[in-house]
Amino acid sequence: MMQQKRALLRAGTTVDEMIRTLADDIVNGILPPGEKLDELGLADRFGVSRTPVREALGQLSAMGLAERRPNRGCVVAIITDQRLTDMFEAMAELESACARLAALRMSAGERRALDALHQSAATLVHDGAQDAYSSFNLQFHGLIYEGCHSSYLRDLVSTTRSRLAPFRRAQFRMLGRLRKSWEEHDAIVTAILRGDGEAAAIATRAHVITVSAASAAFVSDTRTSLPQETP
Amino acid sequence: MMQQKRALLRAGTTVDEMIRTLADDIVNGILPPGEKLDELGLADRFGVSRTPVREALGQLSAMGLAERRPNRGCVVAIITDQRLTDMFEAMAELESACARLAALRMSAGERRALDALHQSAATLVHDGAQDAYSSFNLQFHGLIYEGCHSSYLRDLVSTTRSRLAPFRRAQFRMLGRLRKSWEEHDAIVTAILRGDGEAAAIATRAHVITVSAASAAFVSDTRTSLPQETP
DNA sequence: AGCTTTCAAAGTGCATGCACTTTACGGGCC
């Protein structure tokens, strides 16, 4: 019946739109791990039929954000503690590799930009501006990803970061973490500016592992306090 | 019309079956990069309707094996030279990270198995058995992936390896490459057995970069000799 | 009661068909 021209503006396909929205909701924790992704419900929500919803779910599961059980529906990916640890660890290795390459390959301009950004964040630390620092932190790591000049490595690190995002809510709540974070960044920047790849790799690995440990502890805490799932 | 019970055995879903088949065909070069993936054609080939084909294509493109242009069909992923270089480089970094962790974490049994496999390959080198060595090589690297004891890192390295597979056809054709490869492996095994993570990482990176360079050169050669695409 | 069996409701898997977009080809125009 309702098969008329879809409003004239139709940037990208409907499915792409849905994928982006759902992926954002998962990454931002609006759809928590284990949440059921009902085809009919989502079709209603987006005002489309089940066909495009099914396609979107298929792709989300291919991306690792959702999990599909044949004939048994689709849920937001449930990550075990072991898997989460492995993901954080891989993140450290990936970022470390990026930093090593960035130290070797960043252009003079890129180095200047990284240093400038880093120095400018000092005031945020002093003011204890957690939200602003969090946003700076994203940019900082982003510059290093770009600095490695390897599109594939950048993609790997970005998708891994997305998958971990739902579990990173704790970030800078810990007292004194802001200052420590900045100091760790300082070691990274120094190494990169010196062009010392190995030092940059080591400093970055240590930094990311520290952050990961905090996040993992927070998640583990949250999990044991609320039993959730399988009642 | 034809909506009857699908033959009793139906391991996994039809879509999964198709994805596996198509992914294999792409990875093994049966479907070359740029090949058009026509929905109706594939539907015919697999004896299904277009709906499951569309789902399979969506997932293949989410996996990076195919590329979908809205309203313009789907083709086997076309990898630019730059992208290929980046992928080979990332492969080196990933394997290097695996090797570092493997050196630190492999169990005594795993170390023994790796050494045994490596030693047993010496005769293959002596006999110049390219195919057998190629299969050994797969196992060898596989043991290192497992040895890092990180499921996510293993997944990243495996999917990257799959994506690169179509471009690795050259492998051991080069004269003397067998012996060189074995010697490089020897350095890796020695470092891992010693538990020296950094040495293992460096040796592995060097080894993978060497192999990558050979493959990249081969691809680049093939590309410039046959113009292909956009006639 | 505790266990199995049955069966209806809910929900997934796929076929089909229509609407829309792209593409390619042939005729009108300069």
Next chain:
DNA sequence: GGCCCGTAAAGTGCATGCACTTTGAAAGCT
């Protein structure tokens, strides 16, 4: 001839509906 436009064929995007599987709860059995 080269360029533009219109138009038909091919092909993609989504809605709908039927078949099949799962699930859960009530009925039957020991």
